[in-house]
Amino acid sequence: MPSVRPILCDASRKWRPNHYSYSYPQTQLKFEFGIVKLLDYENRWEELEASDNPFATVVMAHLKTQQTSQQPEERKTWKLSLIRRLYDLGWQEQDIRNLYRFIDWVMILPRELSEEFWEQFKQFEQERSMSYVTTGERIGYERGKHEGQVEGLQQGLQEGKQTLVLKLLQKRVGELSLDVYSRIQSLSLTQLEALGEALLDFTGMEDLLFWFQANQSE
Numbered sequence: 282m283p284s285v286r287p288i289l290c291d292a293s294r295k296w297r298p299n300h301y302s303y304s305y306p307q308t309q310l311k312f313e314f315g316i317v318k319l320l321d322y323e324n325r326w327e328e329l330e331a332s333d334n335p336f337a338t339v340v341m342a343h344l345k346t347q348q349t350s351q352q353p354e355e356r357k358t359w360k361l362s363l364i365r366r367l368y369d370l371g372w373q374e375q376d377i378r379n380l381y382r383f384i385d386w387v388m389i390l391p392r393e394l395s396e397e398f399w400e401q402f403k404q405f406e407q408e409r410s411m412s413y414v415t416t417g418e419r420i421g422y423e424r425g426k427h428e429g430q431v432e433g434l435q436q437g438l439q440e441g442k443q444t445l446v447l448k449l450l451q452k453r454v455g456e457l458s459l460d461v462y463s464r465i466q467s468l469s470l471t472q473l474e475a476l477g478e479a480l481l482d483f484t485g486m487e488d489l490l491f492w493f494q495a496n497q498s499e
Contacts, residue, residue, distance in 0.1 A: 288317045289316055292320070297318060300312060320344075326341075326344075338384070345359040345363070360385075360390070360398060361402060363388075364384055442474065450465075454488070461489070475496065
């Protein structure tokens with residue numbers, strides 16, 4: 282059976298767990314294991330550069346991300362260098378795209394440097410007469426990140442409004458049934474805001490049920 286070793290991606294050189302133990306009256310368990318510490322590969326950089334294993338690129342990107350946490354200009358230089366290396370290795374287009382996405386994801390740059398990097402990268406592709414990562418793909422990626430942030434914000438606002446409305450309703454009309462909980466969770470943000478205003482005049486559960494009939498479609 283092949284051995285399974287945890288991969289440690291942290292920045293602490295001293296943290297090297299190699300066992301897990303558990304004890305209970307009349308029972309004791311100790312599990313020992315080997316580890317792979319990515320920081321150890323800092324001293325094996327030439328070995329990583331010479332390797333055509335895709336995981337070597339992953340390790341290199343991880344190490345340079347840690348080393349340049351306060352050096353954005355240097356990170357930009359290394360980011361371009363690591364991506365150029367993908368082309369130099371002569372990998373297939375899809376492999377280059379997949380590893381490009383990983384490097385772009387971990388080696389985050391400030392907006393201005395990100396734009397500079399993109400221009401330099403596109404110039405590099407033009408010189409190589411290769412265009413694997415298209416402008417449309419890049420724009421779509423940036424838009425996707427932005428839309429994801431907006432969607433997350435809207436969801437957070439809606440959940441916060443639901444919690445507030447539920448608390449106010451409990452104070453106004455008493456305990457709420459599971460059916461009422463479910464119906465409130467199905468309300469849009471606009472409907473929640475309307476209910477938040479209306480419930481100030483509620484005196485009992487009948488007022489809430491009447492509001493549902495008037496404002497919530499079947």
